[in-house]
Amino acid sequence: MHSSFSRYPTGLAAILLVAVLAITAACSDSESDPTEVPLTPEQQVVVDLELAGSAFPGALDKPSFVLNDAATGESYDFLEETAGFVTLLYFGYTNCPDICPVHLANISAALDETSSETRRGVKVVFVGVDAPRDTPERVTEWLGFFDNDFVGLTGTEEQLIAAQEAALVPVSFIDAEFEGGYTVAHAGWIFLYTQDDLTHLRYPSGIRQSAWAHDLELLVQDGWPAS
Amino acid sequence: MARLVNHIPRAIWLLLASVALLAAACGDDDGAEGDAGTDDGLGPVVAETSNLTIHAPFVPVPPADIAALYFTMVDRDGEGDRLLGVTTSAAAMSHLHATVTDGDTSRMLPIEGGLVLPPNGMTELAPGGFHVMLMALGSPLAEGDTIEVVLQFERAGAVPLRVPVQTYAEAAGD
Numbered sequence: 215m216h217s218s219f220s221r222y223p224t225g226l227a228a229i230l231l232v233a234v235l236a237i238t239a240a241c242s243d244s245e246s247d248p249t250e251v252p253l254t255p256e257q258q259v260v261v262d263l264e265l266a267g268s269a270f271p272g273a274l275d276k277p278s279f280v281l282n283d284a285a286t287g288e289s290y291d292f293l294e295e296t297a298g299f300v301t302l303l304y305f306g307y308t309n310c311p312d313i314c315p316v317h318l319a320n321i322s323a324a325l326d327e328t329s330s331e332t333r334r335g336v337k338v339v340f341v342g343v344d345a346p347r348d349t350p351e352r353v354t355e356w357l358g359f360f361d362n363d364f365v366g367l368t369g370t371e372e373q374l375i376a377a378q379e380a381a382l383v384p385v386s387f388i389d390a391e392f393e394g395g396y397t398v399a400h401a402g403w404i405f406l407y408t409q410d411d412l413t414h415l416r417y418p419s420g421i422r423q424s425a426w427a428h429d430l431e432l433l434v435q436d437g438w439p440a441s
Numbered sequence: 442m443a444r445l446v447n448h449i450p451r452a453i454w455l456l457l458a459s460v461a462l463l464a465a466a467c468g469d470d471d472g473a474e475g476d477a478g479t480d481d482g483l484g485p486v487v488a489e490t491s492n493l494t495i496h497a498p499f500v501p502v503p504p505a506d507i508a509a510l511y512f513t514m515v516d517r518d519g520e521g522d523r524l525l526g527v528t529t530s531a532a533a534m535s536h537l538h539a540t541v542t543d544g545d546t547s548r549m550l551p552i553e554g555g556l557v558l559p560p561n562g563m564t565e566l567a568p569g570g571f572h573v574m575l576m577a578l579g580s581p582l583a584e585g586d587t588i589e590v591v592l593q594f595e596r597a598g599a600v601p602l603r604v605p606v607q608t609y610a611e612a613a614g615d
Binding site: 308313315319320323355384390398402403419420 | 501507509536547551
């Protein structure tokens with residue numbers, strides 16, 4: 215066997231040996247795998263603070279748009295009204311039976327768990343994107359079911375499109391139509407703006423209330439870490 | 442190629458085999474998860490037929506005259522089934538829907554032809570996924586209420602259920 219081995223390019227055996235060693239090393243300690251893509255600063259914060267949100271590759275500006283405050287009937291300048299607050303922005307619709315109520319119920323329950331200082335430091339803004347059905351009365355009543363402090367915004371089709379484009383979320387549209395109604399496709403994420411009036415994070419549906427409470431408490435008390 | 446393979450000495454074969462084995466062992470562990478055959482975490486059986494069981498149904502307290510019904514169904518005879526529709530005295534209309542994520546958009550799409558219960562598998566109706574949308578509720582539903590629901594299956598036929606109205610937190614165990 216020794217003699218036959220020598221007939222083959224000596225490099226082949228060496229390459230295979232290196233491969234075995236490399237795979238063994240990768241297997242034994244995958245967490246320190248040097249081939250992994252390094253985390254962005256935002257992702258590193260998410261990991262360090264154990265946040266439930268998903269990090270954007272970089273920070274995004276808080277959008278500027280004006281809609282109608284459903285409860286008061288006055289115009290609501292989003293950038294101005296929420297400046298300096300940890301702000302949750304959600305584009306949904308009140309005939310949404312599944313994820314919109316889940317999101318809002320979990321946030322409401324989470325805020326009940328947090329300190330009063332944290333509660334005062336958070337603004338939750340819901341935009342009803344289904345202009346024909348999301349009337350100011352309907353939005354106010356629907357939101358009040360979750361929390362009377364949540365801000366409900368309504369607008370014309372044009373205003374709603376402008377707001378969604380400003381916030382860099384997909385613009386909603388009428389999706390499945392059926393006898394007696396229709397469903398609306400809308401942004402699935404809630405954007406969270408920190409006190410620096412930037413967004414670093416967004417949250418999918420299915421975030422548990424305990425995770426919301428953890429993140430909100432931390433971000434109101436400590437702010438987004440300076441990089 | 443075959444001739445080359447025949448000529449590769451045993452020492453190199455051993456090394457090749459080691460590489461393959463190690464690479465396989467290194468692969469995703471995901472395959473080991475999600476054994477649908479176990480009852481873990483399904484919650485108590487609330488209805489049972491000769492071919493399926495229904496677990497942990499609930500309706501979250503609805504904020505308006507529209508609600509969602511969730512439960513888990515498990516195949517028990519290896520033949521599978523299909524949920525064709527749902528009726529309830531609590532709502533004038535009901536639709537089977539799936540919330541799907543399409544890029545960054547959430548869409549709610551009707552399930553055509555019924556919701557499949559795969560043979561030897563389970564199908565979970567849960568927030569953010571499959572659900573029964575109940576529309577035109579006759580009267581407001583409050584926490585602690587119970588509604589009567591009939592699930593209509595292709596094979597199991599009509600399966601009646603009593604479904605509690607709960608907060609999301611209760612249902613999620615938060």
